[in-house]
Amino acid sequence: MRAVVLGGSVSGLGAGLALSRAGHDVVLVEQDATPLPPDPVEAFFSWDRHGAPQVWHSHAFLARLRNLLRERAPDILEALLAAGANEIRFGENLPPELQPYEPDPSDEDLVLLACRRITFEWVLRKQVLALPHVAWHGGVSCRGLVAKPDPDSGLPTVTGVRVETADGARKVLDADVVVDATGRRSALPQWLEEIGAQAPEEEREDCGIFYTSRFYRLRDGERPPGAAALVAMDLGYLKYAVFPGDAGIFSVTLAASKDDAPLRRMMQPESFERALAALPPVQDWVQPARSEPITEVRNIAALQNRRRRFVRDGRPLALGVHAVGDAAVCQNPMYGRGCSLCMVHAWSLADVLDEHAGDPYAAALAFDAVTRRELDPWYEAAVMSDRDAREVAAAQRRGDPSSLDDKPDPSAPVDPRAFMRSVIQEGLFPAMTLDLVVLRAVVRAVNLLDPPQSLMGNPDVIGRVLAVWRDREKRERRQQELGPQRDEMLRILDAA
Numbered sequence: 001m002r003a004v005v006l007g008g009s010v011s012g013l014g015a016g017l018a019l020s021r022a023g024h025d026v027v028l029v030e031q032d033a034t035p036l037p038p039d040p041v042e043a044f045f046s047w048d049r050h051g052a053p054q055v056w057h058s059h060a061f062l063a064r065l066r067n068l069l070r071e072r073a074p075d076i077l078e079a080l081l082a083a084g085a086n087e088i089r090f091g092e093n094l095p096p097e098l099q100p101y102e103p104d105p106s107d108e109d110l111v112l113l114a115c116r117r118i119t120f121e122w123v124l125r126k127q128v129l130a131l132p133h134v135a136w137h138g139g140v141s142c143r144g145l146v147a148k149p150d151p152d153s154g155l156p157t158v159t160g161v162r163v164e165t166a167d168g169a170r171k172v173l174d175a176d177v178v179v180d181a182t183g184r185r186s187a188l189p190q191w192l193e194e195i196g197a198q199a200p201e202e203e204r205e206d207c208g209i210f211y212t213s214r215f216y217r218l219r220d221g222e223r224p225p226g227a228a229a230l231v232a233m234d235l236g237y238l239k240y241a242v243f244p245g246d247a248g249i250f251s252v253t254l255a256a257s258k259d260d261a262p263l264r265r266m267m268q269p270e271s272f273e274r275a276l277a278a279l280p281p282v283q284d285w286v287q288p289a290r291s292e293p294i295t296e297v298r299n300i301a302a303l304q305n306r307r308r309r310f311v312r313d314g315r316p317l318a319l320g321v322h323a324v325g326d327a328a329v330c331q332n333p334m335y336g337r338g339c340s341l342c343m344v345h346a347w348s349l350a351d352v353l354d355e356h357a358g359d360p361y362a363a364a365l366a367f368d369a370v371t372r373r374e375l376d377p378w379y380e381a382a383v384m385s386d387r388d389a390r391e392v393a394a395a396q397r398r399g400d401p402s403s404l405d406d407k408p409d410p411s412a413p414v415d416p417r418a419f420m421r422s423v424i425q426e427g428l429f430p431a432m433t434l435d436l437v438v439l440r441a442v443v444r445a446v447n448l449l450d451p452p453q454s455l456m457g458n459p460d461v462i463g464r465v466l467a468v469w470r471d472r473e474k475r476e477r478r479q480q481e482l483g484p485q486r487d488e489m490l491r492i493l494d495a496a
Helices: 010-021 040-046 063-072 074-082 105-109 117-129 188-194 261-267 269-277 280-286 338-355 360-374 376-398 416-432 436-446 459-470 486-495
Strands: 002-006 025-030 086-089 111-114 134-138 140-149 156-165 170-174 177-180 201-206 209-218 231-234 238-244 249-257 291-293 298-300 304-309 321-323
Touching: 002 010, 002 156, 010 025, 010 117, 010 177, 010 338, 025 140, 040 117, 063 074, 063 111, 063 338, 074 117, 105 436, 117 134, 140 188, 156 177, 188 321, 201 376, 209 261, 209 269, 231 280, 238 280, 249 261, 249 269, 249 280, 249 376, 261 269, 261 486, 269 280, 269 486, 280 291, 304 376, 321 360, 338 360, 360 376, 376 416, 416 436, 416 459, 436 459
Parallel strands: 002 025, 002 177, 025 134, 177 321
Antiparallel strands: 086 111, 140 156, 156 170, 201 304, 209 249, 209 291, 209 298, 231 238, 238 249
């Protein structure tokens, strides 16, 4: 088939790679006209990707993605490693409390990629554009779909896209299948209505956060502190994470409620640096003797979890067009799942089109089923986590003691959600530092190797977590090891 893929970022490139490898002719349409820089380092400093501002924020390339490349595109994985990406294997540099390390056969799959988003996209584009049967159209924007009625179902069948070049010229690109990989800002609902199709059912919910990121580079001869793995902590009012990358470059991200106006000062460089200095797990990374900032502090807000359905009452809205990645389902980027899930989604589409060749109706239904299986559980987990995080952050802004690190009132009625938060904060989190079985289970779920509900469905893991939780009064509080309370953080920001 001839496939037109709209969007030349990770989702579009993933779709182009998978469809090309399946034997289809691929036309990639990207609105940004900037050419590919000569190498990833130059790309980091000069690649103008104004159509994809998220490239300048932290990203995680999880084990699910690494394993997909290992199995379906080993040449891409090899090219990423050659460009400086590093593999972080479970079991490396564990603390003494988790020694001796007893490997499990499944640990061979538990390997992350330490890589910057800009490097990942640069390698992917270079490799995909070198493939036979792939054409690239940069500086070209999609203006709508071209369709005709399907003689059997009567549904609009997409036969091409209307595009406009940078100089204003307009033309039609014919297609047997169109893939929308234009991300969160996808206009596909409007395009479908224009060809007489129903608009997709859509649900959306505010993530409730802003986040702010900065990139740093290790100084010559310096190495990352401790294990070169993700640092991710949740203080209730503030989430923070360190993301190691390639070429000695790493990023730090802070996230807080968008309604917490005093914390929005962290969007400014001096306040951002003061906040990092108050977070013990981050301090070692950003010591001036070890690293230096190499970018501005970059901010992003107005984030939403959103899900669109392109099948209604068991009937596709249109034939010959499919939405991949964030164009179909997007979630809070703080969870770091976006690139991994969009690549899984893209390869799944290629498999569906191969399995249902010549039957676009069956392909539409099959791809909807794949989306529900692969993306929906993580979307629903993100929505629930965000709702809980908003409640906790609001309670901390009110100064509600039950949301802080104080002992709750034993005479108060039991709140199931508060109980679960306590189990997570004072059971699961400390158990990850004490019990290798718990740590492995959590890391597998975080890396999309097990479904999000797997932890709660594992009696052995739950038993180990509850055992740690029952001893919570015997352990010293770990709050100061992770970061200050909100009122102390506000005093630190006041000083800035």
